[in-house]
Amino acid sequence: MLGNFSYHNATKLYFGDDSLQYLNEELPKYGKTVQLIYGGGSVKRNGIYDAVVEILKANGKTVVEDAGVMPNPTVEKLREGVRIARENHVDLLLAMGGGSCCDYAKAVSVSVHCDDDPWEKYYVRFEEPDCEIVPVACILTMAGTGSEMNAGAVITNHEQKLKIGHVFGEEVMPKFSILNPKFTFSLPKRQMVAGIYDIFNHICEQYFSGEDDNTSDYLAEALMRSVVHSSLIAVENPEDYEARSNIMWSATWALNTLISRGKSTDWMVHMLGQAVGAVTDATHGMTLAAVSLPYYRTIMPYGEKKFARFATEVWRVNPEGKSDRELAEAGLEALENWMKQIGVAMNITELGASEDVIEDIADATIILDGGYKVLTRDEVVRILRESL
Amino acid sequence: MLGNFSYHNATKLYFGDDSLQYLNEELPKYGKTVQLIYGGGSVKRNGIYDAVVEILKANGKTVVEDAGVMPNPTVEKLREGVRIARENHVDLLLAMGGGSCCDYAKAVSVSVHCDDDPWEKYYVRFEEPDCEIVPVACILTMAGTGSEMNAGAVITNHEQKLKIGHVFGEEVMPKFSILNPKFTFSLPKRQMVAGIYDIFNHICEQYFSGEDDNTSDYLAEALMRSVVHSSLIAVENPEDYEARSNIMWSATWALNTLISRGKSTDWMVHMLGQAVGAVTDATHGMTLAAVSLPYYRTIMPYGEKKFARFATEVWRVNPEGKSDRELAEAGLEALENWMKQIGVAMNITELGASEDVIEDIADATIILDGGYKVLTRDEVVRILRESL
Numbered sequence: 001m002l003g004n005f006s007y008h009n010a011t012k013l014y015f016g017d018d019s020l021q022y023l024n025e026e027l028p029k030y031g032k033t034v035q036l037i038y039g040g041g042s043v044k045r046n047g048i049y050d051a052v053v054e055i056l057k058a059n060g061k062t063v064v065e066d067a068g069v070m071p072n073p074t075v076e077k078l079r080e081g082v083r084i085a086r087e088n089h090v091d092l093l094l095a096m097g098g099g100s101c102c103d104y105a106k107a108v109s110v111s112v113h114c115d116d117d118p119w120e121k122y123y124v125r126f127e128e129p130d131c132e133i134v135p136v137a138c139i140l141t142m143a144g145t146g147s148e149m150n151a152g153a154v155i156t157n158h159e160q161k162l163k164i165g166h167v168f169g170e171e172v173m174p175k176f177s178i179l180n181p182k183f184t185f186s187l188p189k190r191q192m193v194a195g196i197y198d199i200f201n202h203i204c205e206q207y208f209s210g211e212d213d214n215t216s217d218y219l220a221e222a223l224m225r226s227v228v229h230s231s232l233i234a235v236e237n238p239e240d241y242e243a244r245s246n247i248m249w250s251a252t253w254a255l256n257t258l259i260s261r262g263k264s265t266d267w268m269v270h271m272l273g274q275a276v277g278a279v280t281d282a283t284h285g286m287t288l289a290a291v292s293l294p295y296y297r298t299i300m301p302y303g304e305k306k307f308a309r310f311a312t313e314v315w316r317v318n319p320e321g322k323s324d325r326e327l328a329e330a331g332l333e334a335l336e337n338w339m340k341q342i343g344v345a346m347n348i349t350e351l352g353a354s355e356d357v358i359e360d361i362a363d364a365t366i367i368l369d370g371g372y373k374v375l376t377r378d379e380v381v382r383i384l385r386e387s388l
Numbered sequence: 389m390l391g392n393f394s395y396h397n398a399t400k401l402y403f404g405d406d407s408l409q410y411l412n413e414e415l416p417k418y419g420k421t422v423q424l425i426y427g428g429g430s431v432k433r434n435g436i437y438d439a440v441v442e443i444l445k446a447n448g449k450t451v452v453e454d455a456g457v458m459p460n461p462t463v464e465k466l467r468e469g470v471r472i473a474r475e476n477h478v479d480l481l482l483a484m485g486g487g488s489c490c491d492y493a494k495a496v497s498v499s500v501h502c503d504d505d506p507w508e509k510y511y512v513r514f515e516e517p518d519c520e521i522v523p524v525a526c527i528l529t530m531a532g533t534g535s536e537m538n539a540g541a542v543i544t545n546h547e548q549k550l551k552i553g554h555v556f557g558e559e560v561m562p563k564f565s566i567l568n569p570k571f572t573f574s575l576p577k578r579q580m581v582a583g584i585y586d587i588f589n590h591i592c593e594q595y596f597s598g599e600d601d602n603t604s605d606y607l608a609e610a611l612m613r614s615v616v617h618s619s620l621i622a623v624e625n626p627e628d629y630e631a632r633s634n635i636m637w638s639a640t641w642a643l644n645t646l647i648s649r650g651k652s653t654d655w656m657v658h659m660l661g662q663a664v665g666a667v668t669d670a671t672h673g674m675t676l677a678a679v680s681l682p683y684y685r686t687i688m689p690y691g692e693k694k695f696a697r698f699a700t701e702v703w704r705v706n707p708e709g710k711s712d713r714e715l716a717e718a719g720l721e722a723l724e725n726w727m728k729q730i731g732v733a734m735n736i737t738e739l740g741a742s743e744d745v746i747e748d749i750a751d752a753t754i755i756l757d758g759g760y761k762v763l764t765r766d767e768v769v770r771i772l773r774e775s776l
Binding site: 001002003004005006007008009010011012013014015016017018019022181212213214215216218219221222223225226229230241242243245246248249250253258261262 | 389390391392393394395396397398399400401402403404405406407410569600601602603606607609610611613614617618629630631633634636637638641646649650
């Protein structure tokens, strides 16, 4: 832990198959008007919507509907959400769904009392909120993004072919989040698997950087092992509560700032994946999966020791008689095998990309410098071609 | 994660060799009068006292001295601290030291505005605070107890030969804690080692319980591996910043409620060790070390699978050709070897106990039921004899 850093995460989590009832404990702390944020009809089909509305009404709240949040929330939808919040003077933004709904709620929260256009302010000029922030809470129905306990908010601008994340300060984190693993049971298997890979990659992004011995890396390895173990059970039986609950809890701790404390981080798979997402509108976790192996094989020689550690600590590759390079390669092979086993997208072709959009995706890829190798634009293009 | 639970830990941590300066950011949030809590003269000798007082004065604070907090804070000292806080109408209790100072500050915090005797209220009747709580903050100079990010407070009553911990609610957790690994450099080696074993055992207490697959156990294994790795470096070179910083960070996460989420816990080594401490006044971590192996060898047959997992996951014992029992035994052997390597107390005789206080210690031992085997009183006595 060689760096200086702070840690502060005050989101209160209620976890378990009985956790929704704690909404009754939290609601009295907030004002009368609740903007209920959700996506399509799934929360209506599986009864979560009705259960939540019943609790809201029992607590005397006025419910303002904000439906139709899409998997990659757009800047147009964000502006609509801000308008709804302003017109109704809402006191609490209650997101009910996965990371998209939580992210969207946070983006709305910092924009309601701010005059500037949110895209320009937060996603072009990357300013911090200087206005009152409307409190956010989440009822999670999909495990993956960790948005329920962090301050990130990814917004997509289709017109500009950009999908950009802004990680705000701790004051933007949800006040509370309700995590009921059973709420994730009805998710289509492909969405579950995409979420699982998203979790795993969040951990990789924070793990594949830095040279020192750091407790954060041990914690990262623990989360990876737990996710791998539970994922293999969950793909066989999506209603295995034990596995789904471990996946849900790991997702939260994979991206709530804990495992990045005192170290540098990478995040290039997300930059590549988000660029693919901006062009194809494919599911976030699948875009990450589709570009991961070409990316990691490109940077591996520059972080050989860490990739060797990844092999022995996460995949338990036997180090006997193997060089660091051989171990590193065996670790990536183990990762590839697991990805195929759980059934993620192995290339961007199946996500709708083709040679003729490679340059567009490369244009939309923000190059970061926290990983073992700072990519050149040529390398970005090569990785994307190898991902086809 | 089969249980229902909540997680909320709002302590803000400032970590690193530059972290003391953040006291300047926090102090303006609190009133004028600060009760400065510390132990003996070590913080004066190593300059930490002067540095802290300078910052307090620069922020216009009135400093009320509360020195002489002993390694096992007594009920008499607690009553004195409460008197000091009342007489001076203090606004912030600032503990500067290790777990004893932080624990003591928390015990004072819930007693200042309460009419009842604190021992009777919190350590006999185990009530919860129903009065205003004075905010607590910690400047840590010793890694071990995790007190800097939890709501526990252990107090010793020598007259009654009792050393009892009360884990309060989240409202008693420190508002902020400052963790500078360099502040731990001047600690005598024996104290450092006792702290390291305390950390390790906190993790064991939460690990050796429950049968399900639980992400918390993976995180526990990660912390154990990080502590073992860094401890071997730190005993060779106590000024290895990397090792000391990993130990300090692991200590915090070993006992801030994270790794006990969704599972049962044991805590019998602490019950035995605290009873030894109440009778001998020996260093907390050493009392835990001295009773650990006889205790774990007693319960191991009842939790064989978990002890086998402990062997392969923490100590990387090769499972090939070994039964669970053989693995479990090999894991405890690895633990014993590591304990000898870092130099903890291996028996209670060297802590001043002898056959003639065994019954006293057994009388002071509270028997809990969260572990793999609920001990009988005879087993307590046998474990203590085997610890001689």
